[in-house]
Amino acid sequence: MQEKLQKLLVNSDSDVVEMLASILAESDLSDKYDLIEANIADLTILKSNCLSNYSNKYKKIYLDEDMFDKIVLAHEFGHFMYEFFPYNDFEDLINHNISEAQKKFTEQYINGDLIDFYERRAKQKMEQYIILEINNFKKLLNDAVVNEDYNVIFELLKKTIRNDYQVNIDDSEELEQKLLMILNNNSLEVVVKYILDNYGIILANKKAMIRLNNEEPKGISMLIDLLSAIHEGKYYEFSFCHKPDYYKKSNDRSFEEEFANYVALRLTNCKKALQDIGNILGYDYLLMMDKFYNIVLENMAQKKNQELK
Numbered sequence: 001m002q003e004k005l006q007k008l009l010v011n012s013d014s015d016v017v018e019m020l021a022s023i024l025a026e027s028d029l030s031d032k033y034d035l036i037e038a039n040i041a042d043l044t045i046l047k048s049n050c051l052s053n054y055s056n057k058y059k060k061i062y063l064d065e066d067m068f069d070k071i072v073l074a075h076e077f078g079h080f081m082y083e084f085f086p087y088n089d090f091e092d093l094i095n096h097n098i099s100e101a102q103k104k105f106t107e108q109y110i111n112g113d114l115i116d117f118y119e120r121r122a123k124q125k126m127e128q129y130i131i132l133e134i135n136n137f138k139k140l141l142n143d144a145v146v147n148e149d150y151n152v153i154f155e156l157l158k159k160t161i162r163n164d165y166q167v168n169i170d171d172s173e174e175l176e177q178k179l180l181m182i183l184n185n186n187s188l189e190v191v192v193k194y195i196l197d198n199y200g201i202i203l204a205n206k207k208a209m210i211r212l213n214n215e216e217p218k219g220i221s222m223l224i225d226l227l228s229a230i231h232e233g234k235y236y237e238f239s240f241c242h243k244p245d246y247y248k249k250s251n252d253r254s255f256e257e258e259f260a261n262y263v264a265l266r267l268t269n270c271k272k273a274l275q276d277i278g279n280i281l282g283y284d285y286l287l288m289m290d291k292f293y294n295i296v297l298e299n300m301a302q303k304k305n306q307e308l309k
């Protein structure tokens with residue numbers, strides 16, 4: 001599968017393709033590769049300097065180099081898969097099921113153990129890991145200053161600028177100009193503080209999320225992001241959840257986010273988390289997702305000759 005994928009995705013970064021191949025090989029798609037083959041060549045997957053995301057305009061998945069993690073890639077692949085879902089055909093069914101799921105969620109949010117368990121666990125672990133990762137980062141920065149290792153500081157400053165401006169500027173003129181401007185006008189102390197505030201803390205949050213997902217039960221951040229999407233971001237304030245504004249952009253935004261999280265959990269075999277989503281939102285919800293997942297696969301098996309959305 002890996003060879004096939006590498007051949008199809010020639011314009012992609014090979015280490016991300018390799019990761020996708022291994023996700024697919026270990027998932028329930030391992031023997032259904034022919035289903036996705038017809039359309040996967042339209043996709044480009046690249047390593048990014050900041051934030052993982054999927055662009056449906058350009059059919060590109062960007063995987064954040066600081067979050068080089070299977071479940072994150074599987075989530076973005078879920079966004080790509082969603083393009084093959086004919087949302088309009090099922091809008092009424094989805095609305096019905098989501099309002100049932102919303103009801104179940106709010107009931108249990110008040111007095112259910114399971115939601116409470118996941119929220120507490122995520123809070124506690126995130127706090128713990130963020131502190132740990134910030135300390136690791138401070139040590140790295142401090143050692144670089146003490147040892148006058150300006151290369152390290154320079155590289156971190158580049159990452160900070162990329163994050164600060166939220167763009168994928170490679171070693172372009174823009175990046176060089178900003179680098180020079182910052183270095184020429186500030187003391188080392190100020191530069192170090194700029195790096196810590198504008199990159200170190202963000203990086204610590206990303207790394208903490210990856211650590212959280214690797215704890216048992218696996219995939220907690222995706223489970224919480226899915227639950228969060230049910231109520232369009234109103235209940236959770238974790239750094240890995242979308243804010244309510246994100247969901248205002250289109251009608252099916254929240255459902256797309258649920259689907260991406262469902263795919264992420266499914267492709268990375270987070271069985272316990274999926275089961276608990278059924279326990280929280282009802283098994284009809286899981287059955288619906290399973291049905292839609294299969295519809296998407298059927299649609300992916302055909303070369304798209306008409307727009308589905």
Ligand SMILES: [Zn+2]
Pocket residue numbers: 075079257260
């Ligand atoms: Zn997403």
